[in-house]
Amino acid sequence: MRKDLVFGMAGSGGDGIVSAGDSLLQAASAEGYHGVMTKSFGSQIRGGESSCRVRISTDPVLNPGGNLDVAVALNWEDFLKFGAELPVAGTTVVIYEAATGVPENQIPLVGVTPLQVIAVPIAAMAKETAGTERAKNTVVLGLIAGWFGIGGEAVMKGISKKLAKKSQELVEANQKAFDAGVAFAKSHPLKADMTVVPSSSKGAVKLLTDGNDMCAAAALFAGCQFFGGYPITPSTEIMQFFTNHVWKYGGAVLQAEDEIAGIGSAVGASFAGKKAMTATSGPGLSLKSEMMGLASIAELPLVIVDVQRGGPSTGLPTKTEQSDLFAAAFSAHGDVIRPVLAPTSVADMFRTTVEAFNIAEYYQTPVIILSDQEIASRKETLDPIDTSQFKIINRLVPTGADLQDYKRFKQTENHISPISHPGMLGGTYLASGIEHVESGAPTNSGSVHQRMNDKRIKKLDPLKERKDLFEITGNPDAPLALVAWGSVAGVCREALQMAQAEGLDVKLMVPYLLYPVAEQTYRDFFASVQKGLVVEQSHLAQTFKVLRMHLDLPKGLQSLARSGANPFLPGEIVAALHHLLSELQRSHEGKLQPQE
Amino acid sequence: MSATCEFQAKDYKSDLKPIWCPGCGDYSVVQGIYRALAAIGRPPHEVAFISGIGCSSRIPGYTTAYGFNTVHGRALPIAQGIKLANPDLLVLAAGGDGDGFSIGGGHIAHLIRRNIDITYIVMDNQIYGLTKGQLSPTSQKGRTTCTSPYGSLENPVNPLLYVLAYGAGFVAQASPTDLAGMAATLEEAIRYPGFAFVNVQSPCVTYGEEAQQIKGLKAISENLAAIGHNPADRLAAMDLAQHYGEKLHLGVFYKNPEPPPTYDALIRERQAQLSQGALPKERILDLFIKK
Numbered sequence: 001m002r003k004d005l006v007f008g009m010a011g012s013g014g015d016g017i018v019s020a021g022d023s024l025l026q027a028a029s030a031e032g033y034h035g036v037m038t039k040s041f042g043s044q045i046r047g048g049e050s051s052c053r054v055r056i057s058t059d060p061v062l063n064p065g066g067n068l069d070v071a072v073a074l075n076w077e078d079f080l081k082f083g084a085e086l087p088v089a090g091t092t093v094v095i096y097e098a099a100t101g102v103p104e105n106q107i108p109l110v111g112v113t114p115l116q117v118i119a120v121p122i123a124a125m126a127k128e129t130a131g132t133e134r135a136k137n138t139v140v141l142g143l144i145a146g147w148f149g150i151g152g153e154a155v156m157k158g159i160s161k162k163l164a165k166k167s168q169e170l171v172e173a174n175q176k177a178f179d180a181g182v183a184f185a186k187s188h189p190l191k192a193d194m195t196v197v198p199s200s201s202k203g204a205v206k207l208l209t210d211g212n213d214m215c216a217a218a219a220l221f222a223g224c225q226f227f228g229g230y231p232i233t234p235s236t237e238i239m240q241f242f243t244n245h246v247w248k249y250g251g252a253v254l255q256a257e258d259e260i261a262g263i264g265s266a267v268g269a270s271f272a273g274k275k276a277m278t279a280t281s282g283p284g285l286s287l288k289s290e291m292m293g294l295a296s297i298a299e300l301p302l303v304i305v306d307v308q309r310g311g312p313s314t315g316l317p318t319k320t321e322q323s324d325l326f327a328a329a330f331s332a333h334g335d336v337i338r339p340v341l342a343p344t345s346v347a348d349m350f351r352t353t354v355e356a357f358n359i360a361e362y363y364q365t366p367v368i369i370l371s372d373q374e375i376a377s378r379k380e381t382l383d384p385i386d387t388s389q390f391k392i393i394n395r396l397v398p399t400g401a402d403l404q405d406y407k408r409f410k411q412t413e414n415h416i417s418p419i420s421h422p423g424m425l426g427g428t429y430l431a432s433g434i435e436h437v438e439s440g441a442p443t444n445s446g447s448v449h450q451r452m453n454d455k456r457i458k459k460l461d462p463l464k465e466r467k468d469l470f471e472i473t474g475n476p477d478a479p480l481a482l483v484a485w486g487s488v489a490g491v492c493r494e495a496l497q498m499a500q501a502e503g504l505d506v507k508l509m510v511p512y513l514l515y516p517v518a519e520q521t522y523r524d525f526f527a528s529v530q531k532g533l534v535v536e537q538s539h540l541a542q543t544f545k546v547l548r549m550h551l552d553l554p555k556g557l558q559s560l561a562r563s564g565a566n567p568f569l570p571g572e573i574v575a576a577l578h579h580l581l582s583e584l585q586r587s588h589e590g591k592l593q594p595q596e
Numbered sequence: 597m598s599a600t601c602e603f604q605a606k607d608y609k610s611d612l613k614p615i616w617c618p619g620c621g622d623y624s625v626v627q628g629i630y631r632a633l634a635a636i637g638r639p640p641h642e643v644a645f646i647s648g649i650g651c652s653s654r655i656p657g658y659t660t661a662y663g664f665n666t667v668h669g670r671a672l673p674i675a676q677g678i679k680l681a682n683p684d685l686l687v688l689a690a691g692g693d694g695d696g697f698s699i700g701g702g703h704i705a706h707l708i709r710r711n712i713d714i715t716y717i718v719m720d721n722q723i724y725g726l727t728k729g730q731l732s733p734t735s736q737k738g739r740t741t742c743t744s745p746y747g748s749l750e751n752p753v754n755p756l757l758y759v760l761a762y763g764a765g766f767v768a769q770a771s772p773t774d775l776a777g778m779a780a781t782l783e784e785a786i787r788y789p790g791f792a793f794v795n796v797q798s799p800c801v802t803y804g805e806e807a808q809q810i811k812g813l814k815a816i817s818e819n820l821a822a823i824g825h826n827p828a829d830r831l832a833a834m835d836l837a838q839h840y841g842e843k844l845h846l847g848v849f850y851k852n853p854e855p856p857p858t859y860d861a862l863i864r865e866r867q868a869q870l871s872q873g874a875l876p877k878e879r880i881l882d883l884f885i886k887k
Contacts, residue, residue: 016747029886059782207884215878226681245883247866248874252680257706261673268677271664272644272685276677294667300774350881384885387784387878413602422685423663430612430657432665433649536859 142181273421321564669700
């Protein structure tokens with residue numbers, strides 16, 4: 001029996017493979033399992049290839065998993081398009097459509113001999129039982145229930161609920177298709193027992209959602225009352241969630257005419273005194289950069305979500321990457337620091353988004369949430385979140401005394417000035433993108449510019465002291481280390497557990513605050529480190545370079561970086577750690593040898 | 597809407613000294629705005645005045661209000677966010693012809709079709725003044741400037757036809773040749789419930805052509821009311837607007853006699869309808885519970 005199973009399924013757009021994944025995850029969730037589901041598509045709207053990966057476990061799931069335990073190919077052409085996203089290994093059971101005509105000993109996977117290969121007449125079974133090949137995905141769900149013991153009743157309960165609105169006949173047809181799948185599995189037992197251990201938490205309340213919806217819900221919780229944006233993959237669902245819900249809380253949403261107007265309207269709403277947000281992906285972030293500079297100099301709170309996808313330009317619109325760190329930290333001209341936060345999972349998207357609003361409002365600055373396509377669109381089962389544990393910070397407004405002689409950009413001890421908004425008597429001022437004196441009046445003075453830059457940059461210094469924006473696990477004195485953020489952090493968390501189980505002395509740092517770089521926190525972390533890896537999905541190794549720009553890194557710290565849509569597997573990171581350890585041991589031995 | 601009180605034009609004048617050249621048409625525009633605001637009587641702190649970049653975009657700084665001198669071409673996107681975030685405010689947007697019809701030209705159509713209650717004042721001088729005399733989107737074809745030394749090869753934008761064609765509910769033109777008329781037109785524009793556009797022919801005394809100075813403008817000006825134009829007649833307005841550049845028609849070209857509901861008013865209605873039965877914010881994650 002197994003505690004953890006990773007399914008990877010691929011087919012053509014119309015095969016309903018993603019909806020099968022959804023049903024499987026929902027059923028597993030109902031049965032008390034933890035689960036994560038990621039989806040990956042070609043960029044076609046209809047047809048084309050689509051796939052999903054569903055990981056189900058009795059323990060909390062840290063990432064979508066490494067090699068597949070179960071691979072389902074409705075046709076080989078589509079399956080192979082996903083390459084490293086659906087890795088098959090010697091431990092994988094491969095199930096595929098018999099109608100492909102491919103013999104079981106000739107499947108087109110080079111250099112790998114799967115644990116077991118089974119051709120199933122999926123389409124024929126669907127046609128025979130339900131009268132239509134469209135029930136192929138239901139047959140697949142039956143096979144999974146039969147072979148792996150997941151979702152027997154719960155799957156059909158979910159499907160019935162979905163289809164009951166259409167017709168009872170459809171429900172019955174799907175039930176037959178499902179039963180046929182189960183029956184096939186029972187009559188063709190697997191060589192190894194791969195059924196999942198029953199969950200002990202059956203019946204517990206669980207949340208099931210993805211990163212984009214979680215981000216929007218957290219923004220509403222934080223008090224966001226305005227969203228301005230423009231549709232762009234893979235961030236659009238954030239705007240859609242707002243459109244469904246923000247009105248109920250007295251707020252508004254604007255699908256603007258372009259990316260610039262999207263952020264522009266949010267800057268305006270913030271100037272008007274409301275918490276405001278925009279969301280986009282790489283191309284939109286490039287377009288928004290002038291407005292981000294405006295929000296910085298006008299000291300207006302604003303949250304900008306960048307759901308990263310492969311770049312540059314249109315790049316890989318539907319695939320994940322971590323290559324927007326430079327753009328998030330540095331785009332917009334002039335001397336400016338803009339905080340950048342990154343969630344690592346759907347669960348901590350809530351906390352990260354609330355934190356982004358708190359930082360934006362407290363420091364009166366734009367803040368970027370650097371999400372990525374994987375977190376944005378992956379579905380996770382979550383334990384309920386106790387929202388009362390989260391503090392909400394609002395911007396500092398002027399007191400009656402402040403308004404006697406109000407100066408919007410008044411120099412203060414912590415460089416934060418009370419901010420008025422239209423409608424507030426006595427608080428009128430000129431906000432501007434032009435450099436200004438304390439009152440807001442424009443200036444060309446070099447000395448004022450120096451002082452005002454000082455104010456805007458130094459006000460963010462306390463952020464760098466925030467230890468709670470970093471997660472450090474493993475032995476604090478370990479000589480080996482990993483650094484990873486965003487969706488890659490979850491892979492490294494699992495790699496850490498695996499490496500520790502194999503006796504390696506290693507630790508992991510996951511920064512939620514990417515910029516400004518908290519120099520001291522990194523120095524403390526790196527103090528014991530002799531060898532380590534900064535793991536990231538960026539060909540240029542942007543994280544490694546940003547760290548090197550701010551810090552003297554340990555000599556043995558290396559970059560493990562590659563382009564997006566090439567997922568890291570926990571196992572390969574553990575292997576890399578073993579390699580580092582052997583290098584370390586060799587260099588120690590070298591030191592003990594007498595010099596030649 | 598708060599109660600109106602007694603205000604005078606000087607109550608809207610700020611302490612900042614304009615950087616404009618002596619004789620610049622924009623001095624008259626800011627005077628016209630003071631007078632219009634005083635006539636309407638909204639207190640300065642309930643007025644948000646947004647501009648882009650350019651000589652004329654300095655105007656919020658010279659007005660006592662919540663001003664925002666933003667980035668080039670983006671007064672309207674920011675102004676719409678302000679109005680949607682707080683529909684109670686009186687929102688003005690202003691800028692030059694380059695700001696509005698070149699770099700920011702893509703926004704006007706959308707503000708018009710949304711019908712957000714904002715008054716947009718373009719100070720049109722057919723030249724880029726702040727960058728010292730380059731061709732603008734409203735410069736006449738053939739005009740020589742420092743970026744068109746052999747004469748412009750481009751046709752100008754007709755701002756009046758542009759906004760009329762997109763369906764703006766209020767379209768007018770004014771000029772410093774008639775300050776009282778300008779104040780009255782601006783007041784009528786601000787009072788119009790919906791997106792209102794006023795093109796002000798505002799001469800550039802430094803880079804403008806002779807014909808576009810006050811004397812030249814007076815020679816071609818014609819009052820729309822005096823010639824019996826009916827501002828409810830949109831097609832007649834479009835007919836007259838075709839003479840932009842040859843004649844200077846002053847007053848209201850078009851005013852929708854039956855103004856449709858504004859976007860900001862519709863938002864209020866939607867908020868009121870949907871606020872009932874909403875989950876408290878603290879329980880918003882209940883939306884994700886799967887049974």
